Amino acid sequence: MNSVEGLGGSLSERFVETNGIRLHVVTCGPEDGPLVVLLHGFPEFWYGWKSQIPYLAAQGFRVWVPDQRGYALSDKPERIEAYAMNLLAADIAGLIDAAGGGPAYLAGHDFGAMAAWYTSALYPEKVRRTAILNVPHPEVMFHKVRTSVRQMMRSSYAAFFQLPWLPELTARWDRWKTITEVLRKSSREGTFTESDLERYRQAWGEPRAYTSMLNWYRCFWRRKNRAPIRDIPVPVLIIWGEQDQFLLPEMAEESLRYCTAGGRLEKLPQATHWVQHEEAGTVNRLLQDWFGSSE
Numbered sequence: 001m002n003s004v005e006g007l008g009g010s011l012s013e014r015f016v017e018t019n020g021i022r023l024h025v026v027t028c029g030p031e032d033g034p035l036v037v038l039l040h041g042f043p044e045f046w047y048g049w050k051s052q053i054p055y056l057a058a059q060g061f062r063v064w065v066p067d068q069r070g071y072a073l074s075d076k077p078e079r080i081e082a083y084a085m086n087l088l089a090a091d092i093a094g095l096i097d098a099a100g101g102g103p104a105y106l107a108g109h110d111f112g113a114m115a116a117w118y119t120s121a122l123y124p125e126k127v128r129r130t131a132i133l134n135v136p137h138p139e140v141m142f143h144k145v146r147t148s149v150r151q152m153m154r155s156s157y158a159a160f161f162q163l164p165w166l167p168e169l170t171a172r173w174d175r176w177k178t179i180t181e182v183l184r185k186s187s188r189e190g191t192f193t194e195s196d197l198e199r200y201r202q203a204w205g206e207p208r209a210y211t212s213m214l215n216w217y218r219c220f221w222r223r224k225n226r227a228p229i230r231d232i233p234v235p236v237l238i239i240w241g242e243q244d245q246f247l248l249p250e251m252a253e254e255s256l257r258y259c260t261a262g263g264r265l266e267k268l269p270q271a272t273h274w275v276q277h278e279e280a281g282t283v284n285r286l287l288q289d290w291f292g293s294s295e
Helices: 053-058 085-098 111-122 138-147 149-154 156-161 166-173 177-185 194-204 209-220 250-258 280-292
Strands: 012-018 021-028 035-039 062-066 104-109 127-133 236-241 263-268
Touching: 012 085, 021 053, 021 085, 035 085, 035 111, 053 062, 053 280, 062 085, 085 111, 085 209, 104 111, 104 280, 111 127, 111 138, 111 209, 127 280, 138 149, 138 250, 149 156, 156 166, 156 209, 166 177, 166 209, 177 194, 194 209, 236 250, 236 280, 250 263, 263 280
Parallel strands: 035 062, 035 104, 104 127, 127 236, 236 263
Antiparallel strands: 012 021, 021 062
16 A cells, blocks of 8 residues: 555656665656655655645656655664654755756655755755745754744644654554544645545554654754754745644744745645645645746
């Protein structure tokens, strides 16, 4: 269920060695097209971009979508420190090299957007343009969590994820009911179908997958594991669903000041955190225009 089965014959999959690990990657589009790399967040996997992959490929882009480190069919290092953002960015830099060297167009959602911020800052020579979906620049995130009670409350679930073994035990004990309910209740009605959720359950049930997914949170909030970044020297488009239950909308605007090569913000007033699912047509057109405008 985690493969491309059932999503059409135009998608293919491969395993790619990068940064000392092996990532499962779904690909689509012409081999000579401009490279687009799409990065999913928690708790999704490559399938979270199912509405964008065929659309961008039809516009002539060569689309690569990995299961990121720790997710689904990709390698899952055991140590929490293996999920530091600088290592996750190095995974993507190596993936771009494996695809031919880029520079690539990069888009990320949720924690995938955080990885996109870091990749754009640390490897700007490999990134032509970046699109960020519903995650602020890390400096904005860290500042807001320290200073805003509203954001502290919205981020409180991440404190539970810091506990050893209990979040994993709870998730498996209720057969993923809680996490699927979070997806349903934080999105517009009908966003996630039962077929979608069954694919997610299969991905979460891969050996060591759920612990590895949580290790992104466990590592991110540990100060000693942070590699601070500030200026983003590539153009950035921020797409923000304003009904996000997890992140304050003003963080999108605040993130623009770090976009030193140019930044643009597109707000979608009726969309939640799951913006690329709920407003797929709008997001697809925004990505096409953003990636195509520098050609």
